Amino acid sequence: MALRHAVLAALLDEELSGYQLAKAFDMGVANFWHALPQQLYAELAKLEHEGLITGREVVQETRPNKRLFKVTGAGLDELERFTAAATKPSFIRDDLLVKVQAADHVNTEVLVARLTERITFAQAKIDLFDALLRTMRGDLAEEDFLHRGDRVGPYLTCLRGLSFERANRDWYERTVRVLRERAVPSPGRPADEGL
Amino acid sequence: MALRHAVLAALLDEELSGYQLAKAFDMGVANFWHALPQQLYAELAKLEHEGLITGREVVQETRPNKRLFKVTGAGLDELERFTAAATKPSFIRDDLLVKVQAADHVNTEVLVARLTERITFAQAKIDLFDALLRTMRGDLAEEDFLHRGDRVGPYLTCLRGLSFERANRDWYERTVRVLRERAVPSPGRPADEGL
DNA sequence: CCATGATAGTCAAGAAAATGACTAATCAAA
DNA sequence: TTTGATTAGTCATTTTCTTGACTATCATGG
Numbered sequence: 001m002a003l004r005h006a007v008l009a010a011l012l013d014e015e016l017s018g019y020q021l022a023k024a025f026d027m028g029v030a031n032f033w034h035a036l037p038q039q040l041y042a043e044l045a046k047l048e049h050e051g052l053i054t055g056r057e058v059v060q061e062t063r064p065n066k067r068l069f070k071v072t073g074a075g076l077d078e079l080e081r082f083t084a085a086a087t088k089p090s091f092i093r094d095d096l097l098v099k100v101q102a103a104d105h106v107n108t109e110v111l112v113a114r115l116t117e118r119i120t121f122a123q124a125k126i127d128l129f130d131a132l133l134r135t136m137r138g139d140l141a142e143e144d145f146l147h148r149g150d151r152v153g154p155y156l157t158c159l160r161g162l163s164f165e166r167a168n169r170d171w172y173e174r175t176v177r178v179l180r181e182r183a184v185p186s187p188g189r190p191a192d193e194g195l
Numbered sequence: 196m197a198l199r200h201a202v203l204a205a206l207l208d209e210e211l212s213g214y215q216l217a218k219a220f221d222m223g224v225a226n227f228w229h230a231l232p233q234q235l236y237a238e239l240a241k242l243e244h245e246g247l248i249t250g251r252e253v254v255q256e257t258r259p260n261k262r263l264f265k266v267t268g269a270g271l272d273e274l275e276r277f278t279a280a281a282t283k284p285s286f287i288r289d290d291l292l293v294k295v296q297a298a299d300h301v302n303t304e305v306l307v308a309r310l311t312e313r314i315t316f317a318q319a320k321i322d323l324f325d326a327l328l329r330t331m332r333g334d335l336a337e338e339d340f341l342h343r344g345d346r347v348g349p350y351l352t353c354l355r356g357l358s359f360e361r362a363n364r365d366w367y368e369r370t371v372r373v374l375r376e377r378a379v380p381s382p383g384r385p386a387d388e389g390l
Numbered sequence: 391c392c393a394t395g396a397t398a399g400t401c402a403a404g405a406a407a408a409t410g411a412c413t414a415a416t417c418a419a420a
Numbered sequence: 421t422t423t424g425a426t427t428a429g430t431c432a433t434t435t436t437c438t439t440g441a442c443t444a445t446c447a448t449g450g
Contacts (some may be wrong), residue, residue, distance in 0.1 A: 001405085002293055005290075009293050009294075009296040010296070013299075018428075019426095019429070027286070030286055032292040033286075033293060037430095038408085063428075084305040086309075087294075087312070087313065090287065090288055090289035090291075091225055092227075092359050097352050098204050099200075099204075099277070099282075101204040102204040102278065102348055103348035104345065104347060106278045117282070118282065146373045152373060153297055156296075156373065159366065159369075160295075160366045167362050168285075170358075171354065182342065214399070217399095232400095236400070257445090257446065258396090258446070259444070259446080
């Protein structure tokens with residue numbers, strides 16, 4: 001039941017429409033949670049029905065009308081309750097880990113290709129997060145912002161996202177290096193093709 | 196559809212029973228995927244039905260009988276196909292990120308408590324992974340093992356798990372530090388209670 | 391003798407997430 | 421001028437994951 005709380009958390013700082021939320025939760029900027037539009041619209045409906053958020057229609061001339069949502073007092077209480085509740089640990093869930101686990105038994109070249117794709121992707125996210133952090137902290141140094149800035153929550157989660165993507169990139173790179181080195185027949189070790 | 200491939204990957208190096216698999220996939224050692232026993236038994240049944248694995252009954256006197264599974268040729272082909280297929284990027288999915296995202300709006304003390312719990316948990320996993328890695332590489336240095344050892348797949352995934360848990364621990368610790376510092380009323384900045 | 395915990399495995403139900411297709415408007419560029 | 425992109429949102433189906441309970445046997449400790 002974390003999606004609902006992720007939505008509540010996202011609506012704390014600004015009123016957003018379902019569409020804007022969907023953008024925020026898509027792969028690009030999903031620094032703290034990821035969800036598809038369908039899930040979000042469904043969740044917004046439920047949350048509004050339960051009185052944890054309220055929506056207001058915003059009429060637009062040039063664009064289709066939209067509904068902006070914000071968290072109610074009851075919503076804040078629910079978040080508070082959620083925060084106090086026990087947490088269950090998180091796991092990495094990455095296709096690539098499964099593939100690398102099988103690395104000794106499958107074709108190395110395709111695996112390296114997949115890893116290389118992901119290096120690019122990870123780097124893109126790193127750049128994005130870097131830019132996001134710079135925007136958030138303005139002209140303050142990071143430590144200053146964390147100490148004195150208002151709204152450090154989003155900054156902290158973004159830091160985690162940045163660190164995660166950096167670790168991804170580094171591991172992808174190292175794994176590629178290892179697999180490539182092993183693929184080259186070197187003295188003292190039989191080559192891949194030799195098996 | 197990654198669970199089935201995770202199971203295949205896990206069965207590559209050794210024959211395992213459903214029960215043993217369940218152990219391997221539980222929170223303790225799930226370095227590359229996580230799943231509950233129910234999922235695993237169901238998946239094993241499906242995989243056997245489709246001929247991607249074969250099971251053999253092992254009669255035991257002192258314990259209930261068990262079925263050991265191993266990957267068939269078709270299973271290996273399926274893994275190969277999976278490895279070649281496009282990967283979708285992975286995201287962190289952590290309750291705590293949601294909670295920290297809302298940090299500026301909820302009670303800091305309970306949040307710090309949750310974070311502190313996780314520091315302990317992360318440290319335990321770090322120690323576990325460290326030990327696992329040492330066992331896998333034997334008396335070889337890491338770089339030597341990665342270059343010359345057989346079966347580097349599991350080692351590499353374990354490395355990723357280790358790095359992930361280290362990053363978790365570090366982020367939890369930093370977040371606790373930041374939240375604690377901000378909670379203390381300091382000159383030049385209004386205290387939490389002041390709002 | 392009884393409680394416990396480990397081994398080994400199963401069933402059913404429900405919540406959450408992913409997939410795929412769809413409406414409908416407006417704007418910008420080819 | 422029609423194609424594609426963006427904004428805004430919905431529906432239906434399937435897959436996957438989680439929760440919770442349940443059956444057995446054997447070993448160990450108290």
